Every structure is written in C-alpha cells, then in structure tokens.
Amino acid sequence: MLQQLQLRVGIVGAGLGGLAAAIGIARVGHKVTVLEQASALGEVGxxxxxxxxxxxxxxxxxxxDKVEAVSVRPGDFILRSYRDGKILSRQNVFPYTEEQYGAPYLHVHRADFHRILTEEAIRLGVEIQLDSTVVGVDFQKPSVFVKGKPEFVxxxxxxxxxxxxxxxxxLLGRQDPPHLTGDLAxxxxxxxDDMRNHAELKALVEKPCINYWMGPDSHAVCYLLQGGSLYNIVLIRPDNLPETVNKARADLQEMRDFFKGWDPRLRALLDLVQETSKWRLQNSEEMLTWSHPNGRFVLLGDACHATxxxxxxxxAQAVEDGAVLGALFEKVQEKSQLPDLLVIYEAIRKARTTQVVKGSTSLRDIFHMHDGPQQQERDRQLSEQEPFEGFPNRWADPVFQPFLFGYDAYVEAYRAWRAYLNGRFPGTAGRFRTHL
Ligand SMILES: Cc1cc2nc3c(=O)[nH]c(=O)nc-3n(C[C@H](O)[C@H](O)[C@H](O)COP(=O)(O)OP(=O)(O)OC[C@H]3O[C@@H](n4cnc5c(N)ncnc54)[C@H](O)[C@@H]3O)c2cc1C
Structure with a gap:
C-alpha cells in the first residue's frame, strides 16, 4: 500500500479562483494555505x-445544492435589438443544459458564491490568512514573501x-499592468418587486431569463438573482473614466443619457436605478507560459487568462483551473512529480482558456455593431437561420456550445494523467512510475 503523499500548497489570493483551487486540492488530502491581502473576505460586484x-x-x-438554494435558474437566453427590444435569438437554458450537459446554468450573487466556497474551504481544513499581501516569490524553494510577516514556505x-x-x-520579471479595453461596466x-409593480417591466421578471440588448459600442445584460428578489443589470459602454481612475461612483443622468435611444423598457428599468458605479474593463496579454521552469510555481484564473x-x-474558467489542479493533486504520488503535474495542468488548461478569452473578446464586436449592413446581416442570421458554426449567438453555436458547456475538468485531468503514466504526455520529463 502506497503512503498517501501530503503536500504543502500555498495559494496567493482568495478570489473565486483561489478558493476553487484550495477546495480541489484540500479535498484530496493536501495541506493548503491561502494568503489574501484583504482584511475581510468577500466579493465586490x-x-x-x-x-x-x-x-x-x-x-x-x-x-x-447549497449554491442552487441561493440561485435562480434562467429559462431562456434572449438576444434583443437595442432600439425596440425585439427578440432576435432565443436559446433555452433550463431545462436544456441539464438535459444536454447534465448540469444547470445558474445566476447567483457573487457574495453568496464566494461565501459558500469560503465555508467549504474552511471545512476542508484550508487555512486562510488575511492581511497577507504577497510582495515577492522565491521560485526555487518555493516560498513567498508577505509584507510585514515571515516568509511562507x-x-x-x-x-x-x-x-x-x-x-x-x-514570474515575467517585469511590470505588466493591465491594459485598457476601451469599455467600462x-x-x-x-x-x-419594483419591476413587478411596473406595467412595462413586469414581463421581464415573470419568468427568469437572461436578457441581452445589443447596440452600437455597448450592450446591456440583465437577470434575476436571489430567489427572484433582485434584478442584476450590467451595462457596457465606452470608457470615459479619467486616466488614473478605475472605478468611480456613476452619475445616473449621464448613464440614462447614454442609453436614451434604447428600448423604452430598458430606459424604464434604468429609471429605477438609485445608485451605481462605473468599473473600467481591463485586460492582459496572453502569456507564453504560466509556470516557472523550476516546476514549483504556477498561475491560475485572471492572473494568467483574464477574460x-x-x-x-x-x-468559470478559474473554477475549472482549480478543479483540474485538484484532480491532478489527487493522483500525484511523489514530490518529484510536481514539475510534471504543472506541465500537464498548463497544457490542458492554456489551450482552452485561450480559446475562451478569444471567444469573449470577439463577442464584443458581435454585440457592439453600429447600425448598417453588417448589423442587418447579424440580425437576419440570428432571427432567420438555424444556429451554425460561427453563429452570432455564441451560446447557441452547435460547435462552440458543447466546447464551452460540455467540458468536464476532472475527465480531462484524469485522461491527461493516464497518458502521463503511460509515458505519452508531451513535455513531461519521465518522472512517472510505470508500475502505478
Ligand atoms: C462586469 C463583470 C461581469 C462578469 N461576469 C461574469 C460571469 O457572469 N461569469 C463568470 O464566470 N465570470 C464573470 N466575470 C469574470 C470574473 O469576475 C473573474 O474572471 C473572476 O472573478 C476572477 O477570479 P480570480 O480568483 O482569478 O481573481 P480575483 O477575483 O481578482 O481574485 C484575486 C484575489 O487575490 C487577492 N490578491 C491580489 N493581489 C494580492 C497579493 N499581492 N497578495 C495577496 N492577495 C492578493 C485579491 O484581493 C483577490 O481576493 C465578470 C467580470 C466582470 C468585470
């Protein structure tokens, strides 16, 4: 009988990605510590x-079950024209994703999702150290340097x-600040309930759906939250924040003026808004590699594939990263396999996340078309054609949808580990043990 290996794993950051990795890895018996700069846990947004x-x-x-208890299951995914709200494309979500992919599509408040992951991490014995700002990494040991605290090995x-x-x-050995995308949210x-009492708006909340309005340089996304008691609205528009400000309280009149030519229902909805903030949308360049050649350090989530x-x-991609790491840490038998484990993780995750990042960026061009022949052709395809590969409703695309929704992080990781044990995983250094 082989001795169960227990590794000490340090995770920098207790966002949704860091917590997912902590859960995935702690579930299979390793000792996980999360170092988080904030003095209290939570999620903004x-x-x-x-x-x-x-x-x-x-x-x-x-x-x-815990997440579903605080979620809403949307019925349909609806793409609308910005001017009159005309429905251009509709894709069923519930019960479709359960029947087709065996898993639901959910809407949840970030704070609820984060709390459930935090509670699970703690239940599994993960130590979360708050007020721990990481300022340096020794990639050889490996260890991290935490401001005002002892080195963590x-x-x-x-x-x-x-x-x-x-x-x-x-890891890059240079500064790499996020770049502007030209948009803000x-x-x-x-x-x-304010919508239920409103003649024009009650239809939007009678049946939970994801509603998108697509317009020039901008779009709106709306859905119900928390058992249908809250309505979540994200508006994307061109960035007009001052150069040095990434988030600011927003002027409601300015917001309403920007959307003044839009569907009267969306305008009525914006009239209900009491306060909001503007968040600059930033992004980073794709990295050549996410890991250090020493094989003891790797990145995950927005740190390496901001979407x-x-x-x-x-x-979702950050959670997938955490799940793949969890599945691989379940299989690892000796410390010397760690560099290979990280090679396998990066190999199976990077190709997918690159495709998702590109898919997300290209959706901006699809959503934000100005009125004209291109937009007319998009709308014609959406409203008149059966979904085809490259269909403008990316969630209905018969090739992209299964790529996106059908991915099973554990199946991918186990398959890769089997290939590794059989000496068939490219880039690994043969630290596998053929008798396992
Ligand atoms: C408007 C908007 C809507 C979105 N909607 C969706 C959606 O519907 N579905 C979806 O899947 N994704 C969505 N996303 C993307 C999603 O929010 C992010 O991809 C995800 O939250 C990234 O998680 P993360 O854990 O990688 O990073 P983060 O959430 O940024 O977490 C990083 C953590 O690290 C900590 N940290 C940072 N630096 C240090 C340091 N030096 N030392 C210690 N700790 C540190 C931070 O305090 C933070 O807790 C949306 C994003 C935006 C902007």
Missing amino acids: AGIQIPPNSSRILKRWDLL ADVVIGADGLKSVCREL YRIIVKA LPYLAQGA
Missing part, C-alpha cells in the same frame, strides 16, 4: 452567471491574485 462547465464541478464537490505555490497580479509580474442591482465579461466565463 453584483451577480455572476455560473455556466454548466462550472456547476458540473460544484456538483462533484457536493456544493451544487511550501512545496508548491499557486498565484491566484487576479488581473493585477503581482505573481504574474514576478455599470454594475447595478434593483429590487425585482472580458462578454461570454460570462471568466470565473
């Missing part, structure tokens, strides 16, 4: 969409510190 590729992982971790370090990642800059919550929100997949 409002709603988040959990697609089936992410909810499938929650199901495996026995967390789906581990067997492997995972940088999950988000878009403005210090870990990424340390208003993130808004209104009371759904614009258009496809609603950024956090």
Whole structure:
C-alpha cells in the first residue's frame, strides 16, 4: 500500500479562483494555505452567471445544492435589438443544459458564491490568512514573501491574485499592468418587486431569463438573482473614466443619457436605478507560459487568462483551473512529480482558456455593431437561420456550445494523467512510475 503523499500548497489570493483551487486540492488530502491581502473576505460586484462547465464541478464537490438554494435558474437566453427590444435569438437554458450537459446554468450573487466556497474551504481544513499581501516569490524553494510577516514556505505555490497580479509580474520579471479595453461596466442591482409593480417591466421578471440588448459600442445584460428578489443589470459602454481612475461612483443622468435611444423598457428599468458605479474593463496579454521552469510555481484564473465579461466565463474558467489542479493533486504520488503535474495542468488548461478569452473578446464586436449592413446581416442570421458554426449567438453555436458547456475538468485531468503514466504526455520529463 502506497503512503498517501501530503503536500504543502500555498495559494496567493482568495478570489473565486483561489478558493476553487484550495477546495480541489484540500479535498484530496493536501495541506493548503491561502494568503489574501484583504482584511475581510468577500466579493465586490453584483451577480455572476455560473455556466454548466462550472456547476458540473460544484456538483462533484457536493456544493451544487447549497449554491442552487441561493440561485435562480434562467429559462431562456434572449438576444434583443437595442432600439425596440425585439427578440432576435432565443436559446433555452433550463431545462436544456441539464438535459444536454447534465448540469444547470445558474445566476447567483457573487457574495453568496464566494461565501459558500469560503465555508467549504474552511471545512476542508484550508487555512486562510488575511492581511497577507504577497510582495515577492522565491521560485526555487518555493516560498513567498508577505509584507510585514515571515516568509511562507511550501512545496508548491499557486498565484491566484487576479488581473493585477503581482505573481504574474514576478514570474515575467517585469511590470505588466493591465491594459485598457476601451469599455467600462455599470454594475447595478434593483429590487425585482419594483419591476413587478411596473406595467412595462413586469414581463421581464415573470419568468427568469437572461436578457441581452445589443447596440452600437455597448450592450446591456440583465437577470434575476436571489430567489427572484433582485434584478442584476450590467451595462457596457465606452470608457470615459479619467486616466488614473478605475472605478468611480456613476452619475445616473449621464448613464440614462447614454442609453436614451434604447428600448423604452430598458430606459424604464434604468429609471429605477438609485445608485451605481462605473468599473473600467481591463485586460492582459496572453502569456507564453504560466509556470516557472523550476516546476514549483504556477498561475491560475485572471492572473494568467483574464477574460472580458462578454461570454460570462471568466470565473468559470478559474473554477475549472482549480478543479483540474485538484484532480491532478489527487493522483500525484511523489514530490518529484510536481514539475510534471504543472506541465500537464498548463497544457490542458492554456489551450482552452485561450480559446475562451478569444471567444469573449470577439463577442464584443458581435454585440457592439453600429447600425448598417453588417448589423442587418447579424440580425437576419440570428432571427432567420438555424444556429451554425460561427453563429452570432455564441451560446447557441452547435460547435462552440458543447466546447464551452460540455467540458468536464476532472475527465480531462484524469485522461491527461493516464497518458502521463503511460509515458505519452508531451513535455513531461519521465518522472512517472510505470508500475502505478
Ligand atoms: C462586469 C463583470 C461581469 C462578469 N461576469 C461574469 C460571469 O457572469 N461569469 C463568470 O464566470 N465570470 C464573470 N466575470 C469574470 C470574473 O469576475 C473573474 O474572471 C473572476 O472573478 C476572477 O477570479 P480570480 O480568483 O482569478 O481573481 P480575483 O477575483 O481578482 O481574485 C484575486 C484575489 O487575490 C487577492 N490578491 C491580489 N493581489 C494580492 C497579493 N499581492 N497578495 C495577496 N492577495 C492578493 C485579491 O484581493 C483577490 O481576493 C465578470 C467580470 C466582470 C468585470
């Protein structure tokens, strides 16, 4: 009988990605410490969409019931024209994703999702150290240097510190600030009851759906949250924040003026908004590699594949990263296999996340078309044609949809590990043990 290996794993950042990795790895018996710069745990922002590729992982971790209890299952996914709200494309979500992919599509408040992951991590024995700002990494040991605290030494370090990642800059050996994308987001919550009492708006909340309005240089995404009591609104428009400001309280009149030529229902909805903030949307360049050649350090989530929100997949990809790491840490038998484990993780994750990042960025061009022949052709395809490969409703595309929703992080990781044990995983150094 082989001795169960227990590795010490340090994770920088307690966002959705860092917590997912902590859960995945702690579930299989390793000792996980998360170092988080904030003095209190939580998530900023409002709603988040959990697609089936992410909810499938929650199901495996026995967390789906808890998340579902505070979620809403949208019925349809609806793309509308900005001028009059005309429905151009409709894709069923519930019960479709459960029947087709065996996992639900959910809408949840970020704070609820984060709390459930935090509680599970703690239940599994993960130590979360708050007020711990990582300022340096020794890639050889490996260890991390935490501001004002002793050096933290581990067997492997995972940088999950988000878009403005210090870990990424340390790995690259240079500064790598996020770049502007030209867009910003208003993130808004209104009371759904205010809509139920409104003649023009009640139809939007009678049946939970994801509604998108597509217009020139901008779009709106709306859905119900928290048992249908809240309505989440994200408005994307061209960035007009001052150069040095990434988030600011927004002027409601300016927001309403920007959307004044839009569907009267959307305008009525914006009249209900009491307050909101503007968040600059930033991004980073694709990295050549996410890991250090020493084989004891790797990145995950927004730190290495920040994804614009258009496809609603950024956090889902970070959760997939955590699940793949968890599956590989379940299989590892000796410390010397760690460099190969990280090679396998990066190999199976990078190709997918690159495709998702590109898919999300390209959706911006599809959503934000100006009125004209291109937009007319997009609308014609959406409203008149059966979905085909490259269909403008990316969630209905018969090739892209199964790629996105059908991915099983555990199946991919186990398959890769088997190939590795058989000496067939490219880039690994033969540290596998053929008798296992
Ligand atoms: C408007 C908008 C809507 C979105 N909607 C969706 C959606 O519907 N579905 C979806 O899947 N995704 C969505 N996303 C994307 C999603 O929010 C992100 O991809 C996801 O939250 C990234 O998680 P993360 O854990 O990688 O990074 P983060 O959430 O950024 O977490 C990083 C953590 O690291 C900590 N940290 C940073 N630096 C240090 C340091 N030096 N030392 C210690 N700790 C540190 C931070 O405090 C933070 O807790 C959306 C994004 C936006 C902007």
